[in-house]
Amino acid sequence: MNRDRRNQHPGVPTPSQLIALANGHVHSSDGWMLRPLSADLLEYDDGHAACLINIGSPTRHAVRPIYASESMSELFPHLREHVHMALPFLKGHYVVV
Numbered sequence: 001m002n003r004d005r006r007n008q009h010p011g012v013p014t015p016s017q018l019i020a021l022a023n024g025h026v027h028s029s030d031g032w033m034l035r036p037l038s039a040d041l042l043e044y045d046d047g048h049a050a051c052l053i054n055i056g057s058p059t060r061h062a063v064r065p066i067y068a069s070e071s072m073s074e075l076f077p078h079l080r081e082h083v084h085m086a087l088p089f090l091k092g093h094y095v096v097v
Contacts, residue, residue: 020089032078034086042066044079051076053083055094065097 016030025035031047042053056065068080084096 016085018085018089024091026086026089028082028085032082034083034090036090042083044071044076044083046076046078046082049075051079053079056097063093063095066094068096 016028018029019027021027023035025033027033033043033045033047035043035045037043037052040055042055044051044053051071053071054067056067058064066083068083072079080096087094087096
């Protein structure tokens, strides 16, 4: 018998679906969005408010740090988690710090 797993564990959140657009934007079915503004700046929008996130220079391992912790606040409690989820959809090599 094939059951929908969401019905087996009520109250357990399901993972959001992420959509990467050709212009570099990453949209979530949960309503948040991440988009590059420049090589050193991302915009995060949770559907209610937006903030800017700095991207650092490449490290010696060619990885660019995304400074999500600097932008995280009570207003954006899931920012770091959302940026981490969007990493595979961003062009380049990044790490969330």
